Amino acid sequence: MHYRRLGRSGLKVSEISLGSWITFGGQVDTSGARDIIHAAYDQGVNFFDCADVYANGQAEVLLGRAIQDLPREALVLSSKVFWPTMPGPNGRGLSRKHIVESIHASLRRTGTDYLDLYFCHRYDPDTPIEEVVQTMDSLVRQGKILYWGTSEWEPAQVVQAFGVAGRYGLIAPSMEQPRYNLLFRRRVEVELTPVCKEFGLGLTTWSPLEFGILSGKYNEGIPSGSRASLPEMGWMRDELTPERVSQVRQLTALAQELDITTAQLAIAWLLRRKEVSSVITGATRQEQLDENLGAADAVDLLNDEVLEQIEQIMGNQPE
DSSP: OOEEESTTSSOEEESEEEOOTTTBTTTBOHHHHHHHHHHHHHTTOOEEOOOTTGGGGHHHHHHHHHTTTSOGGGOEEEEEEOSOOSSSTTSSSSOHHHHHHHHHHHHHHHTOSOEEEEEEOSOOTTSOHHHHHHHHHHHHHHTSEEEEEEESOOHHHHHHHHHHHHHHTOOOOOEEEOBOBTTBOHIIIIIIHHHHHHHOOEEEEBOTTTTTGGGTTTTTSOOTTSGGGSGGGHHHHTTOOHHHHHHHHHHHHHHHHHTSOHHHHHHHHHHTOTTEEEEEEOOSSHHHHHHHHGGGGGGGGOOHHHHHHHHHHHTOOOO
């Protein structure tokens, strides 16, 4: 496992990390979560990503139980705040009240004294950015979180947060967590990359396989038990367009020529980007975890010729 700095911070995170959306508390129970987390840790993963809204808080509970017999100082744990998790009009968003109550709830559920990373899960137009930055700064100074960042914020909103931090001498965000993969590229490559270079922001990207589409598992239809087959994932079936399936089939053929899997090709392609601090992956089984982690060894296979083939398959999306 290789480790990368989180942007310009001194924190080092595994370049491939393990997330818990959909899986922990949903497709994976307590025992399964422990087995996968321990297997990932044994292979060098130190960054485990979560959020208070995942499985209505159960994902944090499972994560906390799974790490009880692991050395806390060796782990980088994250959670997020924004979506409704409490009753009443103040039970969502990024007000000081909701952030403070949410971090306390996340710490209780995970059974930890602090979180290494804490993300603002979305931008809150109803809360002044000054209030958000001041609250996050306060949590860092109290030792309840070590670094804070954003998730799915527009680049201009991230820049605004840096401006507030600089103006008032507050701790600025260290990371942004955007969706990024071969099928969803422009926002990172065109809009966020300049912000990363100017401010030293690190990216912890999610959905490297575009909800499993880039694994190739849907090349011939929707398998029983797959994520797209779940009743609550009906929206995902709309993502399985004929054009996308055709592209992934071509990627699968290219991966076979390289003697790697389609998923490893997709993740290795992401690992080439210097602004990416960590690629967050998901797994419900040991085999999936091992396959994802094997992508690190595939990066060297992506020479200029292979990269050009990928660009031709994908249609050179960013402008």
